Amino acid sequence: DQQVKQNSPSLSVQEGRISILNCDYTNSMFDYFLWYKKYPAEGPTFLISISSIKDKNEDGRFTVFLNKSAKHLSLHIVPSQPGDSAVYFCAAGFVDSWGKLQFGAGTQVVVTP
């Protein structure tokens, strides 16, 4: 049973607008969350993370929001650029046990001109 869910398999957004990707999790013990970006024929690359002691983390155009009570996190990309077209994976894990990361199914983002 998947503990991390990304319910939107795809998202299309216009260049310059905001992309919002959503992720839900079921295990309240997760205390660290990450977003990865994946281009075709490449491995996933780390994008941004947030620990459970925070509710927001920002890095340039990327902001991750965490709502622990709702077991929900989101990734905002502002403004969206054509190079942001990729698959985005949400992941959750434990700070003291880095071995066991759980990933969502991914959201394919397409940024159109």
Added chain:
Amino acid sequence: EAQVTQNPRYLITVTGKKLTVTCSQNMNHEYMSWYRQDPGLGLRQIYYSMNVEVTDKGDVPEGYKVSRKEKRNFPLILESPSPNQTSLYFCASSLGRGRDTEAFFGQGTRLTVV
């Protein structure tokens, strides 16, 4: 350059023929993992290793073996591959404990079992 290297990138094999996918990292990372990516299922962990000679099962370990004899290497072994192991495989490594620790991924191995 810091990297995780997997080999081969592509492999077609027949059912039952043992194979090994190699993974090597040059960052002196403690943690290494293997994942498989399947459509609609995302990345599912097969096995992980917390250090040399320390390994544990992930979510989908059936049909796979691993070993960690050296810190830098973490090979994935399929003793008797079956068609349901056709997938895209990724190796990853990370420093381990603590915040702000990310996992670095290899470029992937596309395996087809016929």
